[in-house]
Amino acid sequence: MVLTWDSTIRNELEMVEQEMRDRVFSEQSILTEISLYVIGSGGKRIRPAIALLSFRSNGGEDPNKVIKIASAFEMIHAATLIHDDINDNGEFRRGREAAYKHYGTQRALIAGDFLFVKSFKLGGIFNEVIVDMIADACTSIAESEMLQILHEMETDTTISDYIKIIEGKTAKFMEAGAKIGAYLAGSDAKRIEEMGAYGLNIGMAFQIMDDILDIVGNQASLGKPRGVDYMDGKPNLVLLYAMADETYGKEISRSFLKKDKTQEDLGTVLALVAKTDAVEKAKALARTYTADAKENIASLNDSDYKASMAILADTLVDRST
Amino acid sequence: MVLTWDSTIRNELEMVEQEMRDRVFSEQSILTEISLYVIGSGGKRIRPAIALLSFRSNGGEDPNKVIKIASAFEMIHAATLIHDDINDNGEFRRGREAAYKHYGTQRALIAGDFLFVKSFKLGGIFNEVIVDMIADACTSIAESEMLQILHEMETDTTISDYIKIIEGKTAKFMEAGAKIGAYLAGSDAKRIEEMGAYGLNIGMAFQIMDDILDIVGNQASLGKPRGVDYMDGKPNLVLLYAMADETYGKEISRSFLKKDKTQEDLGTVLALVAKTDAVEKAKALARTYTADAKENIASLNDSDYKASMAILADTLVDRST
DSSP, X not given: OOOOTTGGGHHHHHHHHHHHHHHTOOSSHHHHHHHHHHHTXXXXXXXXXXXXXXHHHTXXXXXXXXXXXXXXXXXXXXXXXHHHHHHHTOOEETTEEOHHHHHOHHHHHHHHHHHHHHHHHXXXXXXXXXXXXXXXXXXXXHXXXXXXXXXXTOTTOOHHHHHHHHIIIIIHXXXXXXXXXXXXXXXXXXXXXXXXXXXXXXXXXXXXXXXXXXXXXXXXXXXXXXXXXHXXXXXXXXXXXXXXXXXTHHHHHHHHHOXXXXXXXXXXXXXXXXXXXXXXXXXXXXXXXXXXXXXXXXXXXXXXXXXXXXXXXXXXXXXXX | OOOOTTGGGHHHHHHHHHHHHHHTOOSSHHXXXXXXXXXXXXXXXXXXHHHHHHHHHTTOOOTHHHHHHHHHHHHHHHHHHHHHHHHHTOOEETTEEOHHHHHOXXXXXXXXXXXXXXXXXXXXXSOHHHHHHHXXXXXXXXXXXXXXXXXXXXXXXXXXXXXXXXXXXXXXXXXXXXXXHHHHTTOOHHHHHHHHHHXXXXXHHHHHHHHXXXXXXXXXXXXXXXXXXXXXXXXXXXXXXXXXXXXXXHHHHHHHHOSSOOHHHHHHHHHHHHHSSHXXXXXHHHHHHHHXXXXXXXXXXXXHHHHHHHHHHHHHXXXXX
């Protein structure tokens, strides 16, 4: 068997799928349908994978200990996607119409709440330490989404503002997953922190790659159009670097600040960005995070799980979807 | 001191206010602001009161045991109000602009999620029994909101459909609060069920009175316009009874089914409803629930708390706001 980031946890990931399907059952079948529409539309299952790999690589043996919480992470993620798309008017998600487009905003909003509640019910099986870690990570998501809104159409957003936004929006949630995996495997406090740092670094790299793919990705394989952040006035990392470019920065900034952007504007800006080193700079930053992530797992005993975690780090920055 | 429904728990209710203010603190001050805008806009605090009274009337002594969970109930309620208003385009709430009108839909949606998460963090302090009761009640809210949407503009909604909707939307949440209060006071299973039945019956009466006030209430003291359910195509109990009236029912139904209703239509319908016995019938049904609620507390030892619970039952059906 060729080792990939998920080859060591295929069975566990299948258990997560089953757990999620069981958990979203509702006597109001439309809630189940919307939940499955979102959960079933693919996605890489990075969040449960991080919890599962952290558990296994730290010697955790009984997967049943970690499946429910790993599932809760993916369900919370699905809930945030539903609400995000409502807020961003995102039309496509994973190659499908966004849930609110398909089912209407009212139903999608309620389905998001439903998924949140079902996730917290799963979290409640565990003790306060775990509930706190999840709740704090979810708080960070809400706070960072708010911070992101406050920075919309702001060309003077700094890289450090940006880092703060993606930390809260994506990375802290993955940090929590990695910490909980190690905690459930019985690791000590130092190891739990190391695993948390791995999750955080992975999350940063993951989100930066998302930004890069928003600029240079392939629409068909991404399942959504390019340039969404530009159109929405969200200064992602590539755009921030590009707007700081000596030659083309001013023109890109002017275009970014336009209120009613056209597809033609987008084409022009993407061509300008391509003339800068913004994508390379963003990739370089992503790679510093994956390098750190690999250091964070250095103290683990060697195992296929540990190897998977290193592969996951590399895969995230080499991916095209 | 004259005994009222809340005179016995004034200190505890003040502790709940403080707890909520502490809990909604966020480094993103706008999240705190929106949370306080909604929480601080008044409201009767019925949900925490039910948990507090159930705790006290069952011999619970240390209020600190119950304050956090009582606060979680009010915060979850606030979260659902924010999301409900987005879904219903409700313009006013407790005499103020709805949060999404005041802060914009994006920010309000996130603030609702934030309040949910903060409530569940509070819930996580307690054991799985309690988290389950809250999560299941929240699931019922989501399910009933969905059921309510499915019944919009449906004149063939039955009274039993209606009962099911308000049970899930309002009453089961109050049931959970009453059960948890008794549970934390150390009551036995039978007593916990009795208290749950009290909460459920109170909740049914409360929601029916809400429907009645939507039809015959005073706009100024309600803090929102009358006839919202009619305008939104929601067949509330009074409207259901009125649409079944032999003389005026057909005309009321026809008007209810109109797509673009005017204030004039509303005036006409309210005048027609007043000619039927729909409000009296609805009040009679509410009174059967409060009578049941008072029976549910019969086995409690006499105390001012028990007396408050009986007063609360009566107050809910005699209220004008």
